Amino acid sequence: MKREFYVGYLPLPARMKRGLLILVPMLLIAVVVVGAVLPTKQNDPGTGAWDLDGVTEYTGIVRTEPYPAVLVPADSGGYDTVLLASQIKTGVQERAADFEGAWVTVRGNLAERDGRRLLTLLDGDTAVQPVEAAGSFAPAEPESQGRFQLTGQIIDPKCYLGAMKPGEGKIHKACATLCIKGGIPPMFMTENRGGERALYLLTDASGDAVFNPIEQYIADPITAEGEIETHGDLSWFKIDPLTIQRLR
Numbered sequence: 001m002k003r004e005f006y007v008g009y010l011p012l013p014a015r016m017k018r019g020l021l022i023l024v025p026m027l028l029i030a031v032v033v034v035g036a037v038l039p040t041k042q043n044d045p046g047t048g049a050w051d052l053d054g055v056t057e058y059t060g061i062v063r064t065e066p067y068p069a070v071l072v073p074a075d076s077g078g079y080d081t082v083l084l085a086s087q088i089k090t091g092v093q094e095r096a097a098d099f100e101g102a103w104v105t106v107r108g109n110l111a112e113r114d115g116r117r118l119l120t121l122l123d124g125d126t127a128v129q130p131v132e133a134a135g136s137f138a139p140a141e142p143e144s145q146g147r148f149q150l151t152g153q154i155i156d157p158k159c160y161l162g163a164m165k166p167g168e169g170k171i172h173k174a175c176a177t178l179c180i181k182g183g184i185p186p187m188f189m190t191e192n193r194g195g196e197r198a199l200y201l202l203t204d205a206s207g208d209a210v211f212n213p214i215e216q217y218i219a220d221p222i223t224a225e226g227e228i229e230t231h232g233d234l235s236w237f238k239i240d241p242l243t244i245q246r247l248r
Contacts, residue, residue, distance in 0.1 A: 085119075091184050111158055112161055180218060186214065186218070217246065222244055225243035
């Protein structure tokens with residue numbers, strides 16, 4: 001019995017031709033199916049954007065505790081909280097410390113997603129400039145909403161709001177850990193069954209900056225208990241580290 005085999009300069013054997021007529025369409029179908037299914041298994045990159053081409057300015061009052069932010073007067077009579085960070089994986093605690101409670105104009109690149117904003121300050125002394133008071137308003141007194149158990153993950157807002165896509169999940173764990181360790185404020189992200197997300201500024205039970213007790217859980221699906229406290233337009237989750245549990 002003669003065995004068919006391929007020789008480049010001869011016609012393709014009949015049995016091989018029939019096999020290829022079956023195999024090639026199957027491979028094409030497999031490629032299309034994998035191409036359609038694989039993206040659905042990836043984290044949603046979201047609508048966040050980090051504007052590196054333009055410079056954004058805000059004028060407001062600096063707050064450094066628990067993390068640096070500028071409180072910008074809003075048309076509604078309240079204020080909008082704009083978190084502050086550096087251009088790299090660090091916070092701006094030292095740069096903001098001298099301006100605590102002062103009116104300033106800050107300049108930087110804006111990261112924004114779903115109405116939450118973070119400004120990465122430009123390098124140099126001109127990024128934070130004292131100005132005359134642009135009005136008089138007092139930050140809202142914090143209001144406790146009670147103790148809750150939340151399900152979600154700890155994220156760093158700089159990446160989540162647009163510096164990285166996706167800026168969440170295990171694929172982003174190492175980056176998020178470096179950012180938060182460097183002083184970028186941690187946040188807790190939750191998602192309901194309808195896909196709606198909420199962000200909470202994450203602090204310890206006393207309302208102070210937190211890192212060591214949460215480091216190993218960053219970017220992991222977890223549940224945790226703590227007090228929720230509203231500060232104007234921003235809610236804080238004052239986490240109890242002893243209640244943190246990984247989900248998987």
